[in-house]
Amino acid sequence: MERSLTLSSDPIREADLVSAAASSERMGAVIRFSGVVRGEEDGAPIRGIDYEAFVPMVERQFGILFDELETRWPQVGSVRLVHRLGFVAAGEASLWVEVTAPHRGEAFAACQWLIDRMKQVVPIWKRPK
Numbered sequence: 768m769e770r771s772l773t774l775s776s777d778p779i780r781e782a783d784l785v786s787a788a789a790s791s792e793r794m795g796a797v798i799r800f801s802g803v804v805r806g807e808e809d810g811a812p813i814r815g816i817d818y819e820a821f822v823p824m825v826e827r828q829f830g831i832l833f834d835e836l837e838t839r840w841p842q843v844g845s846v847r848l849v850h851r852l853g854f855v856a857a858g859e860a861s862l863w864v865e866v867t868a869p870h871r872g873e874a875f876a877a878c879q880w881l882i883d884r885m886k887q888v889v890p891i892w893k894r895p896k
Contacts, residue, residue, distance in 0.1 A: 768837045769845035772829045774822060776853040779860040784849065794844045794867040796874035800882065802862035804855050808895040815856040820891045825850075828889045832881060840877045843868045848881070850891060 769789070781801060788797070804816050833846060849863040864882060868874035885891075 770833045771847040773849040779863045796871040798866045798874040798878045800864045801860045806857035813895040817854050817894045818852050824890050840873045
């Protein structure tokens with residue numbers, strides 16, 4: 768399985784990520800997810816979210832998650848994940864995930880599992896502003 772992790776303070780440019788995608792005749796499903804910062808947190812308006820991370824541990828945890836994803840869904844061809852760090856304004860994407868697989872079932876399941884597990888175990892902290 769091909770894998771890519773990018774942690775950056777730069778805005779996520781989905782069009783650039785999509786145009787850089789490698790295609791494969793074996794992969795019939797491409798799932799892309801964008802997580803966008805909402806303009807409120809716990810009912811209160813916010814300008815955005817400040818994301819902070821311990822990068823070496825984040826990279827290690829994502830490596831473990833990618834290994835587990837590959838074991839659970841060996842058909843998955845690739846996973847690309849981009850997470851913003853620093854301040855992300857409301858309305859901007861803070862997370863972008865792409866999963867390719869031969870069929871949509873595996874791709875959807877793997878993508879949702881990865882996002883759910885990421886929120887549980889990856890040390891990225893958020894502070895609403």
